Structure formats: C-alpha cells, structure tokens
Amino acid sequence: MNLRQRGESLLKILPPKAQALETTTLYKRLCEQGAKVSLRTFQRNLERLAQDYPHIHCERVGNSYRWWADKSISRWTLLPTDAMNLVMLMDHATRFGMRAQVEKLAPLYDYAQSILKNARPTADWSKKVISTTRFITLQPGRIEPQVLIELQKALLDDYSVEASYLKRGASEARTYRLKPLGLSYQDSNLYLSCVFEGYRSGDPIRALPLHRFASVKTIRQEIPGPLSFDIESLQAKRSLIDLKSKEPVFLKLRISRELHERLKENPLTTDQQLWQDETERRYWSGSLYLSQGLSLWLLSQGDGLEVLEPEDLRREMALTAARMAALYRT
Numbered sequence: 001m002n003l004r005q006r007g008e009s010l011l012k013i014l015p016p017k018a019q020a021l022e023t024t025t026l027y028k029r030l031c032e033q034g035a036k037v038s039l040r041t042f043q044r045n046l047e048r049l050a051q052d053y054p055h056i057h058c059e060r061v062g063n064s065y066r067w068w069a070d071k072s073i074s075r076w077t078l079l080p081t082d083a084m085n086l087v088m089l090m091d092h093a094t095r096f097g098m099r100a101q102v103e104k105l106a107p108l109y110d111y112a113q114s115i116l117k118n119a120r121p122t123a124d125w126s127k128k129v130i131s132t133t134r135f136i137t138l139q140p141g142r143i144e145p146q147v148l149i150e151l152q153k154a155l156l157d158d159y160s161v162e163a164s165y166l167k168r169g170a171s172e173a174r175t176y177r178l179k180p181l182g183l184s185y186q187d188s189n190l191y192l193s194c195v196f197e198g199y200r201s202g203d204p205i206r207a208l209p210l211h212r213f214a215s216v217k218t219i220r221q222e223i224p225g226p227l228s229f230d231i232e233s234l235q236a237k238r239s240l241i242d243l244k245s246k247e248p249v250f251l252k253l254r255i256s257r258e259l260h261e262r263l264k265e266n267p268l269t270t271d272q273q274l275w276q277d278e279t280e281r282r283y284w285s286g287s288l289y290l291s292q293g294l295s296l297w298l299l300s301q302g303d304g305l306e307v308l309e310p311e312d313l314r315r316e317m318a319l320t321a322a323r324m325a326a327l328y329r330t
Contacts, residue, residue: 014056014069022064055111070107083115084129092131097140097188100148135300140188141211150216151192154180160197160223164214173214179223181205182231184240193236195225205229207239242292252309253284259304260284283308295320 013029015021021029027042037045046067050056055070078086090109094102102109116125154161161180166173177197184191190210195203205226230236237243255263260274260282269286276282284305288294290313298307298317307314 014067016070017057017068020059020066020068022061022066024064026067055107078112078115080115080119083112083119084125086112087116087125088129088131091129093185095131095133096137096185097190098185099140100143100145138188141209143190143210144213144215147210147213147216148190150218151180151183151210154216154218155183157218159218160221161216162219163216165208166212166214168212177219177221177223178206179225181225181229182236184231186240191240193229193231193240195223197223199224201226205236205239207236237289237291243289244292245290247289248287249290249310249313250287251285251307251313254306254308255282255284255301256304257282259301 013026013033023043023046024039026046027039030037030042035042046056046058050058056067057070058065058067087109090102090105090112113125116123150161153159159180160177162175162177164173165176178194179196179199180192180194182193184193184207191207192210192213194206194208196206226235231240234243234246260276263272263274263284268284269288272284272286274282274284295313295316298305298313299320307317
C-alpha cells in the first residue's frame with residue numbers, strides 16, 4: 001500500500017473532530033485493513049498527509065496526538081484541471097470584491113491548491129495562474145461581515161430586516177425597514193435588491209450597495225414585496241445597472257481595425273455583424289439595452305469607434321466628448 005492509497009484509507013477511517021482518534025488507535029485500524037508498515041513510518045505518513053491535505057487535522061493532547069478529518073471537504077474529488085479552475089475562479093472573485101466570501105471557503109481553496117501541488121510538487125502555481133484585467137478597477141467598498149451574513153440569512157429564510165444605512169452624501173446613518181429580494185456582485189461591489197416598508201405594486205425595486213450598511217438585523221414583521229421576483233428581470237436591472245431601455249436597441253458603430261479584430265474574437269453581442277465598405281472602413285451592428293455600462297464602454301474605446309445609430313446615443317456621446325475636450329483646452 002503506497003502513500004496515496006494509505007491516504008485514501010485514512011480518509012475513510014478518520015472521524016470528525018468530535019470523535020478524534022489518537023495515532024496508535026488509527027495505526028491499529030489501518031493495520032486491520034491490511035497495511036504493513038511500521039508505527040514510525042505511519043507517523044511520518046500522517047505528518048506528510050496533514051501537509052498535503054488541508055482537510056486532515058491533528059492536535060496535541062498530553063504526549064500524544066489526536067487526528068480527525070473535515071469530512072465535508074474529504075468527500076471532494078477534483079482533477080488537477082478542475083482544481084486549477086477553482087483556484088482561478090476564487091482568485092478572480094477575491095480581486096472583484098469577494099475576498100471575505102472566499103476566505104470563508106478557505107478549506108476548499110486550500111484543498112484545490114493541494115491537488116495542484118501534488119500534481120507537480122516542484123511547481124509554484126502562484127507564478128503560473130493569475131486573475132487580472134485590462135481595465136482599471138476600483139478597490140471594493142468595505143462590507144461589515146455581519147451585514148452580509150444577516151442579509152443572506154434573511155434571503156434564505158424570507159425574512160425582512162431593519163437596517164442602519166448611510167445614504168450617499170448623508171452625514172449620519174438612518175434606520176430603514178426593508179424586504180431583501182436578491183444579491184448582485186457588480187464590478188467591485190455587492191448590491192442588495194430590495195423594497196422598503198410601505199411598498200406598493202409597481203413601485204421601483206431599490207439597489208443598495210452593502211458597504212453603506214452599518215448594521216442589519218432580521219425582524220419578524222412581514223414587509224410586502226413583489227409577488228414574484230427575478231433578479232434578471234428588467235424591473236430589477238433598472239436599479240442594479242441603470243438600465244435605460246425596455247428592449248434591446250439596434251446600434252451601428254464605425255470602428256477601428258484593432259477593435260474590429262478584437263470583436264471578431266470576443267463578440268459584443270450574440271447578433272453582432274461585422275463588415276467593411278469599399279473604402280475599407282469597418283462597421284459593427286448589434287442589439288443592446290441602453291445602460292450606464294454601455295455608455296461607459298463606448299467612451300472607454302476613445303477614438304476607436306464612432307456611434308452612428310441610434311441618433312440619441314450618438315448625440316449623448318458627442319456632448320460627453322465635447323465636455324471632455326473642453327477640459328483639456330489650453
């Protein structure tokens with residue numbers, strides 16, 4: 001029985017923490033399963049396994065050690081490629097405002113890292129996999145951990161909450177009663193979709209950034225909300241992403257050669273069309289909802305594109321560009 005097989009056998013016999021076993025007891029049980037190894041070698045194997053598998057733990061009690069396994073993690077079986085995917089996803093989430101949530105899943109993250117380490121023990125995976133972006137991203141707002149926990153509980157149990165919330169520009173927080181409806185991870189921040197006490201059918205859904213909450217507690221009072229709620233609905237997106245149109249709008253752009261090549265590889269929409277005319281000018285067309293995000297993306301391309309249609313959006317871009325140019329006039 002090699003080290004890997006011994007590790008698999010140990011995972012089967014290691015108890016949860018409440019029933020932790022001493023080294024000699026574990027050794028006896030492993031020998032009963034056919035393992036032929038000395039106690040000293042077994043002790044070295046345990047120490048090695050505890051280093052490689054973050055779900056195996058021990059603590060010193062007097063002159064001996066007691067061992068146990070985190071069974072919720074030990075049931076996981078990940079291929080090295082899946083472990084790499086998980087590490088990449090969690091690193092990306094950490095970068096974009098979910099550090100506290102990823103830290104809560106530290107045993108799972110450590111387990112994925114251990115799979116990568118075992119796949120190639122000499123490789124330093126921190127130098128091979130990275131989460132990054134071409135855009136400058138803002139640092140996430142600081143969220144009180146208990147605020148997120150209470151809001152998640154309220155969503156799971158369908159409770160309402162009483163929250164101390166600081167509006168932008170306000171000098172002090174005020175207390176509000178509201179009904180949580182959903183959570184949205186957006187750029188570097190986390191937003192709560194909700195309605196306030198006194199909601200009536202047809203009222204707008206609010207989107208509140210969690211870093212402005214000072215405290216939250218669940219309450220038994222039932223605050224009415226929409227009969228059905230979908231965080232992907234237009235009603236929710238109007239506040240979450242500042243959606244400005246009820247339907248996707250046809251856009252036509254004149255674009256640079258560089259942007260034309262990039263959009264061939266990474267389409268902007270599922271219905272996009274790319275072409276060039278007899279003068280080799282390049283064009284793009286497709287359908288998108290009008291939103292703050294669309295306007296910001298169009299502006300971020302600088303002189304790499306020109307909005308041709310719709311006329312209202314072209315006018316908005318022209319006015320913004322004129323105001324920007326005015327700032328740099330000498």
